[in-house]
Amino acid sequence: MSEQNEDILKAVRKNSTDTKREITSLTKELDKLKQKEEELVATGKTSGAAYETLTSKIRATEAALVKNREQLDHNNAALKLNKGTLQQNQAMLTTLTSQYDRVAKAKGADSEAAKNLNVLIGTLNNTIADQEKKLEKSREVFDAHKQSTEYLGTSLNTLKGQAGEFGRGFASVLEGAAGGFNAMKRGLIVYK
Known part of the structure; x- marks a missing residue:
């Protein structure tokens, strides 16, 4: 293999490694966001129920x-x-x-x-x-x-x-x- 091919292969490997790290980081971030979304949905349901209860009391x-x-x-x-x-x-x-x-x-x-x-x-x-x-x-x-x-x-x-x-x-x-x-x-x- 030529030196130029080796440089390209190293660059591709480094780019692949960086991309894998970024994918792992983004996956973790996505999991955190999904968790927060679930919490917000639960809070929204609780707030909605509390609002309905309050409205009923009023x-x-x-x-x-x-x-x-x-x-x-x-x-x-x-x-x-x-x-x-x-x-x-x-x-x-x-x-x-x-x-x-x-x-x-x-x-x-x-x-x-x-x-x-x-x-x-x-x-x-x-x-x-x-x-x-x-x-x-x-x-x-x-x-x-x-x-x-x-x-x-x-x-x-x-x-x-x-x-x-x-x-x-x-x-x-x-x-x-x-x-x-x-x-x-x-x-x-x-x-x-």
């Missing part, structure tokens, strides 16, 4: 808030009605008591008119006492619903904190829902 919380708002509206109406009726009956009791005092002075406490007024006053006193009990129970129900909306608000705020993992867009949606909840909460405080 929907459930929002549905519960809607239900509580409806119940609070109903309770508010009942409270207002009970308060109005109670105030009317208390005013009527004051009027009947004044009439009784005038009739008792004019005709005597044993007169038929005074006795009739006394019966009306007794009946109205019982009605007022019953209304006061019902009003107190309505307030207790109102307070229980108010407390449950506060718990829901806390849950919503917790979910809002977790939403940071999924980006600002998602957080802004939760912020809007939290704003609505806070407005409702302020309305409850004002009413009570």
Whole structure:
């Protein structure tokens, strides 16, 4: 073989050796990249599942808030009605008591008119006492619903904190829902 052929053969062998090293290095790098890809896919699946769970929790919380708002509206109406009726009956009791005092002075406490007024006053006193009990129970129900909306608000705020993992867009949606909840909460405080 000529010297020139030997030089070419050496160059080819060296080039082959370098190429084999490069192939080995690239194969190792490819294996590392495939491993990272598998990890990213697994993380993506986990993040997707966490996102779906979080979204589900948010929907459930929002549905519960809607239900509580409806119940609070109903309770508010009942409270207002009970308060109005109670105030009317208390005013009527004051009027009947004044009439009784005038009739008792004019005709005597044993007169038929005074006795009739006394019966009306007794009946109205019982009605007022019953209304006061019902009003107190309505307030207790109102307070229980108010407390449950506060718990829901806390849950919503917790979910809002977790939403940071999924980006600002998602957080802004939760912020809007939290704003609505806070407005409702302020309305409850004002009413009570």
